[in-house]
Every structure is written in structure tokens, then in C-alpha cells.
Amino acid sequence: MPSLHVRTERAEPGRLLEHAEPRWPLAIRRGADGIVGRGVAMRLEFRGPSRFTDAADAWRDVARDAVVDDAVAVPGTGLVAFGAFAFDDASAATSVLIVPKLVVGRRGDDEWVTWIGDEGRLHPTAVEEVRVELTDGAIDAERYRAVVTEATERIRAGEAEKIVVARDRVGQLPPDGDVRSVAVGLVQRYPDAVTYAVDGLVGASPETLIAAHRGHFFSRVLAGTAARGATPSRDAEIAEALASGDKDLREHRFAADSAMAVLRELAPDARASEPFPLRLPNLWHLATDITGTLGDRSTLDVLALLHPTAAVGGTPREASLALIRELEGVDRGRYAGPVGWIDGDGGGEWVIALRGAEIAADGGIRAFAGAGIVAGSDPEAELAETGVKLRPITDALADPLP
Numbered sequence: 001m002p003s004l005h006v007r008t009e010r011a012e013p014g015r016l017l018e019h020a021e022p023r024w025p026l027a028i029r030r031g032a033d034g035i036v037g038r039g040v041a042m043r044l045e046f047r048g049p050s051r052f053t054d055a056a057d058a059w060r061d062v063a064r065d066a067v068v069d070d071a072v073a074v075p076g077t078g079l080v081a082f083g084a085f086a087f088d089d090a091s092a093a094t095s096v097l098i099v100p101k102l103v104v105g106r107r108g109d110d111e112w113v114t115w116i117g118d119e120g121r122l123h124p125t126a127v128e129e130v131r132v133e134l135t136d137g138a139i140d141a142e143r144y145r146a147v148v149t150e151a152t153e154r155i156r157a158g159e160a161e162k163i164v165v166a167r168d169r170v171g172q173l174p175p176d177g178d179v180r181s182v183a184v185g186l187v188q189r190y191p192d193a194v195t196y197a198v199d200g201l202v203g204a205s206p207e208t209l210i211a212a213h214r215g216h217f218f219s220r221v222l223a224g225t226a227a228r229g230a231t232p233s234r235d236a237e238i239a240e241a242l243a244s245g246d247k248d249l250r251e252h253r254f255a256a257d258s259a260m261a262v263l264r265e266l267a268p269d270a271r272a273s274e275p276f277p278l279r280l281p282n283l284w285h286l287a288t289d290i291t292g293t294l295g296d297r298s299t300l301d302v303l304a305l306l307h308p309t310a311a312v313g314g315t316p317r318e319a320s321l322a323l324i325r326e327l328e329g330v331d332r333g334r335y336a337g338p339v340g341w342i343d344g345d346g347g348g349e350w351v352i353a354l355r356g357a358e359i360a361a362d363g364g365i366r367a368f369a370g371a372g373i374v375a376g377s378d379p380e381a382e383l384a385e386t387g388v389k390l391r392p393i394t395d396a397l398a399d400p401l402p
């Protein structure tokens with residue numbers, strides 16, 4: 001493989017997303033911060049059960065051979081790749097690492113541009129609005145209720161303790177639709193979430209699988225969900241009920257324990273917070289934050305062990321994955337897989353591809369949302385919960401720039 005020549009310099013890129021390709025933006029944003037890419041200097045593809053370790057090995061080679069001149073040296077400068085990985089080992093979807101030709105970024109007061117290969121000129125273009133309505137996909141409301149009922153029966157029969165089952169909604173992007181508008185809409189509405197746009201996958205995720213820089217990591221596990229209340233007092237009651245409710249705490253424990261078991265193996269000093277209610281614009285989640293030190297391990301090596309946590313798979317892992325395949329009966333693609341970026345040291349930030357959709361080459365759009373099913377889950381409540389989880393991407397597609 002030819003070695004990459006990478007140069008980062010200070011710049012004032014203005015609105016980051018204006019530098020991305022309209023139909024195929026590359027972006028990882030949190031509020032005003034983030035990185036946006038354009039063009040492809042290198043594209044690596046992976047498949048199957050070894051996709052994460054293959055990616056980790058390939059990326060180590062790329063990073064070792066790259067010639068990097070980085071005048072800014074903050075997370076997101078120098079050599080970076082955007083990545084998106086399939087949820088299931090057996091998925092037909094490819095997993096990718098993409099090094100753009102141009103990256104523009106901002107982190108607090110630092111702003112930069114990175115050229116990979118030839119240096120050119122910045123030519124931002126105004127974002128145009130695209131509007132798409134989603135309709136029933138392969139798993140409509142009726143089928144989803146049946147899937148949840150079946151999942152609770154399988155749990156009662158002892159086949160698993162928790163299974164996260166999802167449903168889908170579909171749509172069609174008009175030719176040349178500007179996908180950047182969807183990302184802009186998500187950044188504006190969900191400033192605390194990570195808005196991602198990578199190889200057709202777009203959404204705003206509240207769940208950080210692993211973020212690592214200079215050996216220190218952060219991971220946030222979400223499981224247990226309630227819609228926001230209409231009044232402040234009702235809203236507070238809902239948060240209180242979520243944090244003390246037996247079903248939600250059990251559902252949460254499976255997810256937090258699955259992440260902690262892996263992270264403690266990798267980082268003996270890993271520490272988990274107590275579960276706490278996390279407020280998002282559209283809902284409450286129960287959250288556990290985990291921190292610790294990873295040493296010089298690549299975040300891709302961590303993903304190989306951490307994905308899928310029981311927040312998006314279930315408990316036990318293999319049994320729940322088999323049940324998801326059987327009960328959903330559709331390929332999740334990259335939904336609920338890791339999406340994010342990685343730098344030359346293996347640091348970076350990977351979130352779970354939730355609250356989003358995948359846009360295929362032909363413009364076909366498929367959005368997924370799921371819910372954790374445990375003993376005692378109610379199909380109607382889980383249907384409503386997935387409706388709330390679909391709202392960010394549904395709204396951003398229907399009315400991106402309100």
C-alpha cells in the first residue's frame with residue numbers, strides 16, 4: 001500500500017459541513033466541535049467475524065507508513081479515518097475505514113485543515129435542504145408487537161435474559177439530495193449527541209462505545225428508556241421512576257455489566273459510575289459512565305471485544321444475537337454497529353450507530369430503532385419507545401433545517 005502524506009495546518013474553515021460532499025458527507029460532530037471529510041485518499045473494507053481485528057491490523061500498517069506533519073496536534077488532527085462497521089458477523093454490509101483527501105475540524109478554539117495527498121483549495125458549498133418522509137419497512141407496527149411478544153416468550157423459556165429487537169422505516173432520497181442538511185439538522189437539535197455521517201450512515205447517537213485519547217478512555221452505556229414528560233414536575237417524576245424501576249434497572253444492568261466485563265479485562269483500573277438518568281431532548285435514558293486507562297491499545301482492538309454490548313444485542317451475547325437474526329429476519333447492516341473515527345495512534349471516538357438511517361447508493365433509506373426486551377416487557381410500550389427513538393432521524397429527514 002502506498003504511504004499517505006498528511007499535513008495539518010491551522011485554518012478558519014467556517015461551517016464545517018459545507019466542506020463535505022452533498023450526497024456523501026463524512027462527518028463526526030458534537031455541537032460546534034468535530035471533523036468533516038471530503039474525497040477518498042484510502043478506503044479499506046472488511047467483512048465477517050474478524051472485521052475489527054482485520055481493521056486494527058490494517059490501520060496499524062497505514063499509520064506506521066504515513067508521513068505526518070501536524071502543526072496543531074489535538075484529537076482529530078493528523079492522520080484520521082472515518083469508520084462504520086456492520087452490526088452482525090454474518091451481515092452482507094461491508095465495514096469501512098475511509099481516509100478522506102481533506103479534513104476540516106474544530107475543537108474548542110482550535111480549528112484546522114488536514115490535507116492527505118495533494119493539497120488543494122477549500123471550496124465550501126451552501127447546504128441545501130432535502131425532505132424525505134419515511135414509511136413502513138419490513139417490520140411494521142403489527143409485526144414489531146409480534147416480535148416483542150415472541151422475544152418475551154423466548155426469554156420466559158430460558159433462551160436468553162435480554163434481547164434487543166428493532167424495527168425499520170424506509171424512504172427514498174431524491175437524486176442528488178443533500179444529505180448534509182440532515183446532519184446539520186441533527187447537530188442543531190441534538191448538540192450533546194454525536195452526529196455521524198459515514199459512507200451513507202447518518203444519525204445522532206447519544207451512546208459512546210469507546211472514546212480514547214493518550215491512553216485514557218471513556219465509555220457510556222445506555223439502556224432503560226422513558227419518553228420526556230410534558231411538564232417539569234411530570235418530567236422529574238419520570239426520571240425518578242426510571243432510576244428506581246426494577247425492570248429498567250435490570251435491563252440496564254445487563255448492558256452495563258457486559259461493557260464493564262470487557263473493559264475491566266483491558267483496563268484493570270476501569271471504574272463505572274452508578275446508573276443515572278440522562279436527559280436527551282426527546283427521552284430519558286439510564287446511563288453508566290466507565291473510565292480508565294487503556295495504554296497504547298487501538299480503539300479498534302477494543303471494539304473487537306466490546307461490540308455488541310447488551311445495550312444493542314442482549315444477554316447472553318451469542319444466544320441473543322441468534323434470536324435477533326431469527327426474530328427480526330432482516331440484515332441490520334451498520335445499524336447498532338460502531339461508527340466514528342480513529343487517529344494514527346489508535347485513539348478516537350466510536351459511538352453506536354443509533355437514532356439514524358442508512359442511505360444506499362441508489363438513495364434507498366432505511367432507519368432502525370430497537371428496544372431491550374426483558375421478562376415483563378410490554379409490546380405496546382416497546383413499540384412506543386422505538387417510535388420515540390425514531391424521531392430524531394424522522395424529523396431530521398422530514399424537516400432538516402427548521
Ligand SMILES: C=C(O[C@@H]1C=C(C(=O)O)C=C[C@H]1O)C(=O)O
Binds near residue numbers: 223225312368372373
Ligand atoms: C437499540 C436502541 O437503543 C438502545 C436501547 C436502549 C433501551 O432499550 O432502553 C437504550 C439505549 C440504546 O442503548 C436504538 O436506539 O435503536
